[in-house]
Amino acid sequence: MSTTAALPAATILGYPRIGADRELKRAVEAYWRGASDASTLREQAAALRTATRQRLTALGLTEASSVPADFTLYDQVLQVTATLGAVPARFRDLLGADPTRPGAVDLDGYFTLARGEGERPAMEMTKWLDSNYHYLVPEIDEATPIDYVETTIADQVREAVAVGVTPRPVVVGPVSYLLLSKASDEAGEDFHPLDRLGDVVDAYGHLLADLQAAGAQWVQLDEPALTSDAWDVEQGRILAAVRDAYTWLGAVVERPAVLVAGTYGSLGESLPVLASTPVEAVALDLVAGSVPPAQELAALEGKAVVAGIVSGRNIWRTDLAAALDTLEELRAALPEGTAVSVATSTSLQHVPHDVERETALDPAVRSWLAFADQKVGEVLTLARGLAQGREAVAAELARDAELRAERAAHPGVNRPEVRSAVAAVTDADRTRAPYAERKAAQDERLGLPELPTTTIGSFPQTAEIRKARAAHRRGELDAAGYDAAMRAEIARVVALQEELGLDVLVHGEAERNDMVQYFAELLDGFSATEHGWVQSYGSRCTRPSILWGDITRPAPMTVAWSSYAQSLTDKPMKGMLTGPVTIMAWSFVRDDVPRAQVADQLGLALRAEVADLEAAGIGVVQVDEPAIRETLPLRREDRPAYLEWSVGSFRLATGGAAPATQVHTHLCYSEFDVVIDAVDHLDADVTSIEASRSRMDILPAVAAHGFERQLGPGVWDIHSPRVPSADECTELLRRAVDALGIERVWVNPDCGLKTRAYPETEASLRNLVEAARRLRP
Ligand code: MET
Ligand SMILES: [Zn+2]
Numbered sequence: 001m002s003t004t005a006a007l008p009a010a011t012i013l014g015y016p017r018i019g020a021d022r023e024l025k026r027a028v029e030a031y032w033r034g035a036s037d038a039s040t041l042r043e044q045a046a047a048l049r050t051a052t053r054q055r056l057t058a059l060g061l062t063e064a065s066s067v068p069a070d071f072t073l074y075d076q077v078l079q080v081t082a083t084l085g086a087v088p089a090r091f092r093d094l095l096g097a098d099p100t101r102p103g104a105v106d107l108d109g110y111f112t113l114a115r116g117e118g119e120r121p122a123m124e125m126t127k128w129l130d131s132n133y134h135y136l137v138p139e140i141d142e143a144t145p146i147d148y149v150e151t152t153i154a155d156q157v158r159e160a161v162a163v164g165v166t167p168r169p170v171v172v173g174p175v176s177y178l179l180l181s182k183a184s185d186e187a188g189e190d191f192h193p194l195d196r197l198g199d200v201v202d203a204y205g206h207l208l209a210d211l212q213a214a215g216a217q218w219v220q221l222d223e224p225a226l227t228s229d230a231w232d233v234e235q236g237r238i239l240a241a242v243r244d245a246y247t248w249l250g251a252v253v254e255r256p257a258v259l260v261a262g263t264y265g266s267l268g269e270s271l272p273v274l275a276s277t278p279v280e281a282v283a284l285d286l287v288a289g290s291v292p293p294a295q296e297l298a299a300l301e302g303k304a305v306v307a308g309i310v311s312g313r314n315i316w317r318t319d320l321a322a323a324l325d326t327l328e329e330l331r332a333a334l335p336e337g338t339a340v341s342v343a344t345s346t347s348l349q350h351v352p353h354d355v356e357r358e359t360a361l362d363p364a365v366r367s368w369l370a371f372a373d374q375k376v377g378e379v380l381t382l383a384r385g386l387a388q389g390r391e392a393v394a395a396e397l398a399r400d401a402e403l404r405a406e407r408a409a410h411p412g413v414n415r416p417e418v419r420s421a422v423a424a425v426t427d428a429d430r431t432r433a434p435y436a437e438r439k440a441a442q443d444e445r446l447g448l449p450e451l452p453t454t455t456i457g458s459f460p461q462t463a464e465i466r467k468a469r470a471a472h473r474r475g476e477l478d479a480a481g482y483d484a485a486m487r488a489e490i491a492r493v494v495a496l497q498e499e500l501g502l503d504v505l506v507h508g509e510a511e512r513n514d515m516v517q518y519f520a521e522l523l524d525g526f527s528a529t530e531h532g533w534v535q536s537y538g539s540r541c542t543r544p545s546i547l548w549g550d551i552t553r554p555a556p557m558t559v560a561w562s563s564y565a566q567s568l569t570d571k572p573m574k575g576m577l578t579g580p581v582t583i584m585a586w587s588f589v590r591d592d593v594p595r596a597q598v599a600d601q602l603g604l605a606l607r608a609e610v611a612d613l614e615a616a617g618i619g620v621v622q623v624d625e626p627a628i629r630e631t632l633p634l635r636r637e638d639r640p641a642y643l644e645w646s647v648g649s650f651r652l653a654t655g656g657a658a659p660a661t662q663v664h665t666h667l668c669y670s671e672f673d674v675v676i677d678a679v680d681h682l683d684a685d686v687t688s689i690e691a692s693r694s695r696m697d698i699l700p701a702v703a704a705h706g707f708e709r710q711l712g713p714g715v716w717d718i719h720s721p722r723v724p725s726a727d728e729c730t731e732l733l734r735r736a737v738d739a740l741g742i743e744r745v746w747v748n749p750d751c752g753l754k755t756r757a758y759p760e761t762e763a764s765l766r767n768l769v770e771a772a773r774r775l776r777p
Helices: 023-033 038-059 076-084 089-094 107-115 152-162 174-179 193-214 235-250 270-275 294-298 320-333 363-367 372-388 390-409 416-423 435-446 463-474 479-500 517-522 559-567 580-585 595-615 636-654 672-682 699-705 726-740 758-775
Strands: 125-127 134-136 168-172 218-222 257-262 281-285 304-310 340-344 524-527 534-537 540-542 546-552 574-578 620-624 662-666 686-689 710-713
Touching: 023 038, 023 107, 038 107, 038 152, 038 372, 076 107, 076 134, 076 152, 076 168, 076 193, 089 107, 134 534, 152 168, 152 193, 168 193, 174 193, 174 235, 193 218, 193 235, 235 257, 235 270, 257 270, 257 304, 270 281, 270 294, 294 320, 304 320, 304 372, 320 340, 320 372, 320 390, 340 372, 363 390, 372 390, 416 546, 416 595, 435 662, 463 479, 479 559, 479 758, 517 574, 546 595, 559 574, 559 595, 574 595, 580 595, 580 636, 595 620, 595 636, 620 636, 636 672, 672 686, 672 699, 699 726, 710 726, 726 758
Parallel strands: 168 218, 218 257, 257 281, 281 304, 304 340, 574 620, 620 662, 662 686, 686 710
Antiparallel strands: 125 134, 524 546, 534 540
């Protein structure tokens, strides 16, 4: 590297890829269906990139290297896997599909990695840090090919340069890539993906050279994994990896300047290590993290600093005055003359595009929000304020202060009756009768056999259900017609469960489009958006609700459906609620009160719902908390406080239930072992978890922990259309019985059935019931 171009004064660390109207989703899904061909898809993707570049330029990101080049057709981690040709052994034949690019997958191969094919399961998907985005987990072993084999990332740079824009390519950095990987099934006993750091860094060296050749002046290497200290490898080894990787990459002769981005939290001990390497700039997340101590900042002498001060995670306007305070504090603590750029804290991929389009939203609420495009404006404003002084942005500061005051004074934001109800909560409200007493009362009331069978709640969402919901939304089906359609569906699902011989029935959740949105629409304090889509994974998007006010429950939310369902059967009907933590995790949550306050407000609303279900004669209530694991803080020291309020809110929701009411909870896609203690503290009578894919591996840990209540480790992996045989279910169940004792085991699938079709649902449930019967004494 000869000369380093200055970093732009304002930039963003990434931008949503899916398109303001989900163009990418439509384009790739049409391709998958065979409704378009590869060249059409490539053209559509290029058009989307062009539109994004033009949009960002029009919004004011006009300096060289201020527009990120971070596009990928599916996932940013998979993009690195493709770039390195680092595919799992079961997909190796896909390498070399394109003779012009030896060792690389082609377009179809890229999608096959993500989606699987025939007997070959897709690469595993898991949550990206503590966000709702899912990435594809690389599977690495001693023999995984790792090389610089494909040029998609550099091609994006060339494409932009050709139209006069110098973009800043964004790539997941080498250390995070390996920390986010898992050892493949073929790996040796002691292998850790970090063992391959040298090969990965070597490949990145070639990538950097190609980016330089393509015309990039800067490259951004995202190292979000460095802001967590909860990896399965010692911190010292991670720090050594950081030092080695960036010392080595710094020595690459032909390369752009390197910006290492520490996103989703503070870099902590990684910061001094990065400071000791030749990288040209470091990005700090000042939203999830904080301004580092002065002596660490002093070590950054000679490097540029990117200050991530506008949240890439939430949808609230930035408090501009407070942000300027932080930026000035940072600048004052840095060595004299350090260049400070203003940026978002993370990529904006977690937020929707443009709040201006939300014309149906209450204008007051809308005025408090900033989506991706508004955040670009905030970054530019703050950069101007930092460079020229507050007077230069006086109008923006005044407007922001005004909106902030309006928000604080809005009657829905602060409801005294809600605040005092939360303040009046006591420990007793979060405490049920001792388990032994509950167990006796529930056994007597429910009279269930040993190894009781149940499902997790939802039944397949058929085309008819979706049609009825859509017609109702469009006003073509009136409330009575919609109600009748849902009741007919409930009756069908109840009859099916009776025929299958299940013991605890569900109403099937036909009326729910989504397990969080359903409640958000019925509670006060939430708003929905029309266009607020964010990428969840691949082509899948969600439209999170906005939780902006104090929460109240104007009317019962589930009682009519559950009691209708109960009226159709003598078997116990399970009422079905979504827990406070999951409602929060899958919504955009207000930033003006502590999360513990919000959680307790939700807890109280759900507590009232539980009471109404009980009053309607429902004897079993399930409160789903699948998200309790995914919002676990990235740093261990922050976890106890989180678990305290999150567990507390669940207990508030369920703590009023009578001893004879059986409380269930359900967790899925979770590494159950890390939260086992917290789950134990939920004090649910029955907990269902995901366990079939891991062949019940979790059970010894559960048994060792001394988790004493009932557990339903899933015996059917509902994420796949495969029907497990009765033998297979029996075998899994036998393991569960051996580990836990027959009196504690429930028999259920891994998760809800709403994404499944009826044929495999019926066949699988039949086998599941059969397995329980075989093992009953
Ligand atoms: C993601 S957990 C899903 C739980 C919900 N009760 C269902 O069955 O769909
Ligand atoms: Zn689930």
